[in-house]
Every structure is written in C-alpha cells, then in structure tokens.
Amino acid sequence: MSDTPILELTGITKQFxxxxxxxxxxxxxxxGEVHALLGENGAGKSTLIKVLSGVHKPDTGTxxxxxKAVSFNNPREAQDAxxxxxxxxxxLYPELTVAENIFMGHAPRNRFGAVDWNAMMTRAEETLASxxxxxxxxxxxxxxLNVGNRQRVEIAKALSxxxxxxxxxxxxxxxxxxxxxxxxxxxxxLCERNVAIIYISHRLQEVFELADRVTVLRDGxxxxxxxxxxxTESALISRMVGRTIDxxxxxxxxxxxxxxxxxxxxxxxxxxxxxxxxxxxxEIVGLAGLVGSGRSELAQCLFGMLPAQSGxxxxxxxxxxxxxxxxxxxxxxxxVPEDRGTQGLVRAMSIRENxxxxxxxxxxxxxxxxxxxxxxxxxxxxxxxxxxxYSPDQIVGKLSGGNQQKVVVSKWLASQPKILIxxxxxxxxxxxxxxxxHRLMSELAAKxxxxxxxxxxxxxxxxxxxxxxxVMREGRIIAEYPRAEVTQERIAGxxxxxxxxxx
Amino acid sequence: xxxxxxxxxxxERRNAIITRLLAxxxxxxxxxxxxxxxxxxxxxxxxxxRNLSREISLIFEVALIALPMTLIIITGGIxxxxxxxxxxxxxxxxxxxxxxxxxxxxxxxxxLVCGIIGGAxxxxxxxxxxxxxxxxxxxxxxxxxxxxxxxxxxxxxxGFPDWFxxxxxxxxxxxxxxxxxxxxxIVITWLLLSRTIFGRSLYAMGNNELAARFAGIPxxxxxxxxxxxxxxxxxxxxxxxxxxxxxxxxxxxxGMELDAIAAVVLGGTSIFGGSGGIGGTLLGLILxxxxxxxxxxxxxxxxxxxxLIGIVLIAAILLNNFxxxxxxxxxxxx
Numbered sequence: 043m044s045d046t047p048i049l050e051l052t053g054i055t056k057q058f059x060x061x062x063x064x065x066x067x068x069x070x071x072x073x074g075e076v077h078a079l080l081g082e083n084g085a086g087k088s089t090l091i092k093v094l095s096g097v098h099k100p101d102t103g104t105x106x107x108x109x110k111a112v113s114f115n116n117p118r119e120a121q122d123a124x125x126x127x128x129x130x131x132x133x134l135y136p137e138l139t140v141a142e143n144i145f146m147g148h149a150p151r152n153r154f155g156a157v158d159w160n161a162m163m164t165r166a167e168e169t170l171a172s173x174x175x176x177x178x179x180x181x182x183x184x185x186x187l188n189v190g191n192r193q194r195v196e197i198a199k200a201l202s203x204x205x206x207x208x209x210x211x212x213x214x215x216x217x218x219x220x221x222x223x224x225x226x227x228x229x230x231x232l233c234e235r236n237v238a239i240i241y242i243s244h245r246l247q248e249v250f251e252l253a254d255r256v257t258v259l260r261d262g263x264x265x266x267x268x269x270x271x272x273x274t275e276s277a278l279i280s281r282m283v284g285r286t287i288d289x290x291x292x293x294x295x296x297x298x299x300x301x302x303x304x305x306x307x308x309x310x311x312x313x314x315x316x317x318x319x320x321x322x323x324x325e326i327v328g329l330a331g332l333v334g335s336g337r338s339e340l341a342q343c344l345f346g347m348l349p350a351q352s353g354x355x356x357x358x359x360x361x362x363x364x365x366x367x368x369x370x371x372x373x374x375x376x377x378v379p380e381d382r383g384t385q386g387l388v389r390a391m392s393i394r395e396n397x398x399x400x401x402x403x404x405x406x407x408x409x410x411x412x413x414x415x416x417x418x419x420x421x422x423x424x425x426x427x428x429x430x431x432y433s434p435d436q437i438v439g440k441l442s443g444g445n446q447q448k449v450v451v452s453k454w455l456a457s458q459p460k461i462l463i464x465x466x467x468x469x470x471x472x473x474x475x476x477x478x479x480h481r482l483m484s485e486l487a488a489k490x491x492x493x494x495x496x497x498x499x500x501x502x503x504x505x506x507x508x509x510x511x512x513v514m515r516e517g518r519i520i521a522e523y524p525r526a527e528v529t530q531e532r533i534a535g536x537x538x539x540x541x542x543x544x545x
Numbered sequence: 546x547x548x549x550x551x552x553x554x555x556x557e558r559r560n561a562i563i564t565r566l567l568a569x570x571x572x573x574x575x576x577x578x579x580x581x582x583x584x585x586x587x588x589x590x591x592x593x594x595r596n597l598s599r600e601i602s603l604i605f606e607v608a609l610i611a612l613p614m615t616l617i618i619i620t621g622g623i624x625x626x627x628x629x630x631x632x633x634x635x636x637x638x639x640x641x642x643x644x645x646x647x648x649x650x651x652x653x654x655x656x657l658v659c660g661i662i663g664g665a666x667x668x669x670x671x672x673x674x675x676x677x678x679x680x681x682x683x684x685x686x687x688x689x690x691x692x693x694x695x696x697x698x699x700x701x702x703x704g705f706p707d708w709f710x711x712x713x714x715x716x717x718x719x720x721x722x723x724x725x726x727x728x729x730x731i732v733i734t735w736l737l738l739s740r741t742i743f744g745r746s747l748y749a750m751g752n753n754e755l756a757a758r759f760a761g762i763p764x765x766x767x768x769x770x771x772x773x774x775x776x777x778x779x780x781x782x783x784x785x786x787x788x789x790x791x792x793x794x795x796x797x798x799x800g801m802e803l804d805a806i807a808a809v810v811l812g813g814t815s816i817f818g819g820s821g822g823i824g825g826t827l828l829g830l831i832l833x834x835x836x837x838x839x840x841x842x843x844x845x846x847x848x849x850x851x852x853l854i855g856i857v858l859i860a861a862i863l864l865n866n867f868x869x870x871x872x873x874x875x876x877x878x879x
Contacts, residue, residue: 347759368761379759388753390819399749399760402742409741453760 046109048073048238049094049125049207054103056089063089064100067264069257071207073236076229078249078270080242081259082282082444082472087242090259091209094240095127096120126200127209132192134199136185141166143184144199169198173228190221197228208232209240214248215470218333226252244472245500246275260284283474290473291506292481296488298509299323301359303375303461303493305344308353313339315517316353321461326487326494328508330501330533336517337497338380341463345377346370357461371400376459378450380466380497382443386450389439393431394420396438396449400457423452428478444475451479455486462486465497480507501530513537563875569813569865573828576861580832584839591842598721602713602789604834605723606631606782606798608827611805612734613775615826618809619738620751621818622671622678624772627779627805629689630663631798634780636693639702639793649709657780663689664776668769690799697795705791713789723785730778735823743767751818808833811861832857 047070056064064086071077081087092098094105096114104111107123114120117127134143142149144166152158166180175194184192193213200208210229214222229239229252241253249256250270258265258281265281279290303321308314313336321327331337342348344355346364355362357373364370370377379385387396398405398416405416420434427448431441438449447468454462467483468476484507486492498504504511511528513521513536521536585592610627617624638656641647647655663685670681712722738744746767749757758764779798787793812829814821836857840850 345759366761366763367759368763371761377759384753384755385759386756388749388756390752391749395745395749399745399757399762402745402762406742409743410736411740411742411745 045072047071047106048108050106050109051090051094052104052106054090054093054100054105056093056098056100062262064093064262067103067259067262068267069264070267071238071240073206073238074233075254076233076239076241076252078241078243078253078256079259080246080249080256080278080282082474085259085282085472086262087259088211089262091127091211091240091242094120094207094209095125121203121205124204124206125209126203126205126207128193128196128200128211128213130212130215132189132196134184134192134195137183139181139183140170140178140187140195141180143195144169144180144202146199148203165202166198169202170194172201173198173231175228188221189216190218190224193217193221193225194228197232201232205237207238207240209242211242212244212470213241214243214245222248244470246278246473247502249278250275258282279473282472290477290480291503292477292484293326293507294484294488296324296326296484296509297491298325299491302357303344303495304354304356304359306354306356308340308343308355309351310339310343310348311351313517314343314348314350317514317517317519319512319519319522321493321495323460323493324487324491325509326483326496326507328504328511329495329497329514330499330504330511330537331497331514332537333499335514335537337514338465339517340514341377341379341465341495341497344370344463345375347377371457371459374458374460376400376454376457376462378454378462378464378467380469382446382450386453387438387446389446390437392420392435392437393424393429393441393449394434397423397434397453397456400453419456423449423456427452427482442472444471447471447479448475451482459492461493461495463495463497466499467496468498468500468503483507501533504533505530560875563872569868570822570825570828572864572868573812573825573832573861576864577828577832577835580835580839584835584843588839588842591839596838596842598724600834600838601727602721602723603838604830605727606786607801607804607808608727608830609730609778609782609785610775610801611808611826611830612730612823613771613778614802614805615809615812615814615821615823616734616738616744616747616771617678617775618806618814618816619747619818619821620768620771621754622768622771623682623806623816624664624667624678624775625682625802626663626667626685626689627775628798628801628803629686629693630660630776630779631783631786631801632795633663633689633693633696634660634783635787635793635797636697636795638784638787640696642705643702649706653784656784657777660776660778660780660783661773662776663779664773665769667776668772671772672765672768686802690795693795697793699795702793703791705788709788710791711788713785713787713791726781726785731823731827738823743770747771748819751815751820804833807858811858813865832861 050070052068054064054067067086067090069090079087079090089098093100096117096119099113105113112123135146141162145162150158150161150165163180170178173194178191178194184195187195213225217225232239243249253270255267256270256273256278257267258278260282300323301320302323306318308317317340329337339348343350344364346366346369349365355364362373364373383389394416397420402411405412405419417434423429424431424434429445429448431445438446441449464483468479471479483494487494496507505528509525511523511533512519513533515537523532590596614624634656637659638652641652641655642649667681667685670676671678715722717725738747746757746762749762750764750767754764783798786797808829809826810816811832812821812825814825833854836854837850840853
C-alpha cells in the first residue's frame with residue numbers, strides 16, 4: 043500500500059434546492075487500500091459517490107487524480123479515468139451473456155470492425171480467472187445467475203476497463219454468507235494489485251474485517267477519517283448518529299404467556315417441509331437460517347400468501363386454515379415482508395395511503411374511505427415511529443430506506459396484530475433507525491404481549507433480540523435454543539451443518 | 546430525531562404546487578378551453594345547446610366504455626375486446642327479439658348479460674389462467690366478433706317499437722337520455738375511484754400488485770370486477786346505440802376500443818398503471834369530440850379532420866412529456 047492518494051477530494055460542497063447534501067467534505071483513497079465510507083441514510087454517502095463517479099458536479103472543492111485536478115462532466119469520463127462504481131442495484135443486462143456484459147461498450151473488434159466474439163470469450167475468461175473465478179460459463183445469460191455471481195460479473199466488468207478505483211455501494215446487502223466471504227477474497231485480491239477500494243456498508247463488522255481506514259459522514263458533514271485499527275464499533279456508531287446509542291438491542295424482560303400460534307407438520311412444497319413450533323404471547327422468537335432455507339416461505343405460508351398444503355395451524359387454540367392474507371389479517375396475524383420495495387410498500391403512493399392499506403375496511407364506512415381518520419392514523423404513525431417526513435401526504439418513495447421501513451412497520455402495527463411476523467426488519471436500515479425498530483419490537487412484546495416471530499440473517503440481531511431462537515434448514519426447523527443457551531457458534535453450526543452449496 | 550428543515554418544507558410545498566400545475570389534467574383543460582374558444586369564435590353554431598347535446602349523444606358510446614377502461618388501465622391492464630362485446634351484444638339483442646321472438650325487454654336483459662359474460666370470460670383468463678390482459682382481450686376481440694358474425698349471418702334487425710327507439714333518440718327533462726345515463730356512470734365511477742376502498746385498491750394494484758396482495762387486498766376479485774364492469778358498459782352502450790340507429794349490424798363498434806383507449810391515455814392515465822383518473826378521461830373525450838365537431842362545422846373535410854386529430858394527439862403527448870421534464874427540473878432536489 044502506498045501513502046500517496048490516487049484520488050483526493052478536498053472541500054467538496056454540493057447544494058441541491060433546499061438541501062445542502064455535502065458541505066466541505068474531505069476524502070482520499072490510496073492504491074491498495076480499502077477505505078470504508080460510513081454514515082446513516084441521508085448522510086451524503088450517495089451524493090459523494092455520485093460526485094466521484096461523475097454523476098454530479100460539485101459546487102465547490104477540488105478532485106485530484108494522481109495529484110492533478112480533474113473535473114468529470116459525466117460518468118463516462120470518470121470511467122475513462124479509471125473510476126468504476128458497483129451500485130446496489132446491479133446494472134447488468136439479464137438477457138445478455140456474461141462475456142457480453144463484461145465487455146458492454148468496449149467489445150474487442152476484429153479487423154473488419156465487427157465484434158470479435160472469440161476474443162471476447164477468451165478475454166472474459168481471463169478477466170474472471172484473474173479474480174480466481176473459474177466456475178463461471180461466460181456464455182451463460184446473466185439473468186440465470188444468482189446475485190453473488192452477478193456481482194462478480196460486475197466486478198469483472200470494472201476490471202475490464204482497467205479500473206484503478208473501485209467504488210462498492212453496499213455490496214453485501216443481498217448476498218448469502220458464502221458469497222460474502224468470496225467477495226471479501228476478491229476485494230483482498232484487488233488490493234494486492236493496488237486497486238483502491240471505496241467500500242460502503244451498513245454492517246460494521248465488515249468494516250472491521252476488511253477496511254484499512256474509515257471515513258464517517260453525518261448530515262452532509264465530514265466527521266473524520268481514522269485508521270480502522272484505532273477505533274471501535276461503538277465509537278463509529280456514536281460518530282455516525284451524533285449521539286451515543288447505548289444499546290442497539292434494547293431487549294426488555296417480558297412475561298411469556300399462553301401459546302397464541304401453534305403449528306404442526308406444516309407442509310408447502312418445496313420450501314416448507316413439515317414445520318412444527320409454538321409461539322407464545324409476549325415472546326420474540328428469532329428464526330435463523332441461510333438464504334433459501336425456507337424462512338420467508340414459512341412466514342408467507344402462515345400469512346396465507348402461499349397457503350399450506352397440509353398440517354395444522356392453531357391461532358389462540360382454534361384450528362384455522364389460512365387461505366389468503368386478508369384472512370390472516372382478520373386472525374390477527376401481520377407480516378412485515380423481506381423486501382420493502384416490492385412486497386412491503388407502494389412507493390408511488392403517500393405515507394397516508396400506505397399506512398392504511400392493510401386496514402382499509404376499518405378506515406371506511408360502507409366502502410367509502412374516511413380520509414380524516416386515515417390522515418390521523420398516518421400522523422400517529424409518523425409521531426410514534428419518528429418517521430422523518432414533512433406531511434402524511436409525502437410520497438413514500440422519497441423517504442430514506444430507514445423511514446420507508448418504518449412506514450411498512452406502521453402499516454402492520456395499524457392492523458393491531460396479536461402475532462407479528464417480521465422478515466429482515468432492519469435490512470438496509472441505518473443504525474439509528476435500527477435501534478428504534480428494535481426498541482419498538484421489544485416494547486410490543488413486553489408491554490402489549492404481542493407474539494413476534496423475527497426472521498433475520500444478522501446473527502447479532504437474532505442474539506440480541508430473541509427470547510428463543512429457532513434455526514431452519516432445507517424447509518425444516520432443525521434446532522432450537524432458549525436465550526440463555528444460544529451462541530453465535532451454535533446457530534452458525536446448525537445453519538451450515540451438512541449444507542450443500544447450491545450455486 | 547431532528548426536526549424537518551423549514552426550508553426543505555417550503556420547497557416541498559412549492560414542489561407540490563408545481564406538480565399540480567403541470568399535471569396532464571391541467572394542461573388538457575387549458576387545451577380544451579382554447580379549442581372551444583377558437584372554434585366558438587369561428588362558428589356561431591358551435592356553442593349552442595342543440596349542437597352540444599347532439600355531440601354528447603354522439604360520443605356517448607365511447608364515453609361509457611372509456612369509464613371502466615380508465616379503471617382497467619389504472620391497474621396496468623387493458624381491454625381490447627369492448628368493441629367486439631359491443632357488436633355481439635347488439636346482435637344478441639336483435640337476434641333474440643326478431644329471430645327467436647323473445648319479448649324485447651328480455652332480449653335487452655340478455656344483451657346486458659351477454660356483456661357481463663364476455664367480461665367475465667376475459668377476467669377468467671386474466672386472473673385464473675394468468676394470460677396478460679393485452680393477449681387475452683386481443684384473442685376475445687377476434688372471438689366475440691366472430692360469434693357476432695356467426696349469429697347474425699349478415700342479417701340485421703329492424704322495426705323496433707317506439708318506446709325502445711325513445712332511449713336513443715328521446716329526451717328526458719330537456720336533455721337526451723344519453724346525457725343522464727352518462728352522468729350517472731361518471732358519478733359512480735368517479736366516486737368508486739376517488740372515494741372508496743375499491744378505487745384505492747386499483748391504484749395500489751397498478752403501482753405494485755405484489756405489495757397490494759401482501760396488504761390483503763383482494764387483487765383477483767378486483768380484476769374480475771373491472772373486466773365484468775367493462776363488458777357490462779359495452780353492452781349497455783350497445784343497447785342505447787341500437788336504439789339510436791334503429792338497426793343492428795355485426796360490425797358495430799369495431800375500432801371503438803381504440804377511441805376509448807385514446808381518450809383515457811390522452812386524459813393522463815398512465816398506460817403502465819398506477820395513476821390517472823376519470824376527470825382526465827372526460828377531458829380527453831371532450832377534446833377529441835370538440836375537435837371533430839368544430840372542424841366539421843368549419844367545413845374541414847373528414848380525412849383532413851382525422852389527420853388533424855392525430856396530430857393533436859401526438860402534440861398533447863409531447864407537450865405532456867415536456868411539462869413532465871420541466872416539472873422534474875423545477876422540483877429536483879436530489
């Protein structure tokens with residue numbers, strides 16, 4: 043690693059109408075280092091990346107590349123200068139092959155000016171091999187690859203344009219554990235080759251595992267840059283939120299009551315294969331498992347999205363067969379789905395319209411919506427969950443990720459559930475909002491006696507919030523631990539045991 | 546949490562106003578008013594009660610079909626079969642009355658039921674079989690027209706009794722029956738769309754069908770309902786139309802679906818679903834008809850009128866795109 047920065051930003055300010063997105067931000071990255079960029083949603087990380095990658099021009103400040111001042115008018119110019127960005131939403135063409143995607147826009151040509159397909163295949167294979175990827179067919183369509191493999195294609199694409207600075211925006215957000223460790227290997231490999239990496243993530247443990255230095259932004263202001271080895275997780279959190287969060291997992295002692303949900307031999311092929319468990323009033327049960335182990339499908343089976351084929355469900359002791367979500371809601375079951383963008387929210391509609399969506403019947407007389415009651419409900423949700431919005435009529439799509447998640451949660455709390463199933467309740471949510479959602483869940487269980495089934499891929503969350511932990515694998519619950527006996531190693535062991543790596 | 550910055554709040558309010566001003570409905574309203582003023586000043590016969598009420602009975606059929614079409618397009622669907630349902634219902638009416646000797650009242654009811662069944666068949670394939678609305682209704686467009694031709698064997702029914710002809714040609718409280726039927730239709734659809742759970746559900750479905758399902762909205766039932774509603778409206782329009790033109794023919798209503806869709810889309814309802822409304826559709830209908838009628842009165846030839854209307858449609862869409870772009874520019878803050 044060299045000490046002279048390859049890219050250096052000083053005094054960057056960017057103003058949008060009504061919002062100062064960045065003010066006087068400093069940032070630099072050196073060849074061969076991983077420089078983590080941290081901050082809550084809305085802190086200015088995305089704007090800074092966009093300035094770096096040529097999407098936005100800064101109002102003031104200078105960008106030095108190899109010590110020379112540069113100015114990018116568009117993303118293409120930044121790319122030509124060797125700065126590549128891998129966004130959260132991967133920008134690949136699903137209908138094209140791996141090789142075509144890697145060389146999109148700069149395909150090798152033969153002497154007649156036509157695309158040289160053989161050279162393209164060979165060079166695509168070489169590029170992948172240089173990342174120690176030998177198990178990918180470059181003729182395969184990208185659409186048929188899983189997320190981890192798509193991301194590898196994206197990285198290969200960046201390398202094919204000789205990127206010297208690689209910006210990765212939340213690269214692990216949608217990855218499975220094994221894909222994450224493969225990604226880390228690739229990142230380390232790139233560092234050895236003196237590529238400078240700017241790494242953005244909400245997961246602090248990744249920063250400690252991977253990064254050399256870390257820069258914190260808050261409300262558009264530069265807070266500081268530090269060596270990772272000189273700082274701690276709690277110090278980083280307090281810099282990000284500007285106050286100390288004493289406890290990310292404010293678990294309250296709660297009295298576990300009667301069983302409210304009893305499930306026996308629940309079947310819904312292929313993902314739910316004979317699941318039995320009890321859920322009691324006032325308890326939070328963590329449901330751990332790898333992606334694809336059938337956790338979300340179990341939740342959707344209980345919620346009537348994927349009705350059961352056989353088995354028994356009892357709600358408050360009464361045998362029920364849940365046919366559809368409306369039926370589940372009537373029984374007092376609520377489900378905060380995994381993907382808020384596609385399942386949880388209608389982003390183009392307002393907070394008001396979203397919070398009332400699951401209980402429109404209660405918000406109406408004779409089918410006519412009571413707009414006043416609806417508005418009151420939305421305002422109550424905004425106040426109770428601290429949603430940062432200027433009005434209940436604000437469009438949900440314009441809120442930050444954490445606030446969008448709060449809208450989903452408030453929609454389901456409005457249905458006054460007795461059984462609350464939450465699926466990855468804090469994915470892609472910044473640390474401040476995360477603590478708030480945890481506190482809320484804890485209160486719901488302890489004070490209102492709501493039974494909560496919490497699906498999560500973040501083990502600290504499972505460990506921190508659960509009264510009991512169940513582990514799922516291949517459509518079955520294969521282990522269960524009370525709070526006192528659960529450890530990270532035990533869960534991970536049960537999750538992985540005899541696991542066959544499927545793509 | 547910090548309070549919301551008052552400057553941001555001010556900007557959001559200003560943005561909301563800009564968005565409202567540059568909405569397609571507003572632009573369309575301005576265009577329509579301009580068209581009416583120009584045509585009225587060019588011809589004194591244009592802005593007369595007689596001319597206007599005649600015009601309304603002329604666009605009645607398309608307008609009635611455009612109402613449920615608005616609902617369907619808001620959910621992201623489309624119904625191409627309405628013109629054929631229209632023709633089939635007309636033929637069923639004439640055939641049952643004249644050839645089978647049914648009482649006319651029963652034949653009318655049968656024609657309406659025929660429209661409902663036509664819509665239900667569309668709904669069945671869209672909801673149960675999962676065929677996209679465009680494909681389903683393209684198929685039934687051909688199917689229903691074929692059935693109509695088969696039943697009619699190129700014959701037409703004539704000689705309807707006076708009470709029946711009164712529906713399409715008579716007046717009630719000084720205005721054609723069409724105006725009253727249409728008004729009721731408009732009020733019902735408008736209330737449904739803007740005031741009820743059902744209407745809200747349609748917008749949610751058009752924006753994000755999966756999220757609507759997750760929220761417990763009966764997506765499948767709602768789809769059935771709107772296609773059935775569409776079939777019923779087409780049949781009702783056909784009954785009134787037969788009364789006005791005093792005969793039935795198997796090619797009645799062909800191409801009518803496109804007139805209705807044009808009015809809906811011109812009215813600002815997104816063809817991708819999720820936004821739009823009845824007000825826009827009405828403005829779309831009015832603008833098209835005002836141009837047709839005004840140009841006719843001004844002595845412009847029929848083919849030239851078609852060309853002009855085509856140009857106006859394209860211009861309206863371009864203008865809308867321009868204003869959308871302007872709106873993004875004016876309200877951008879990220």
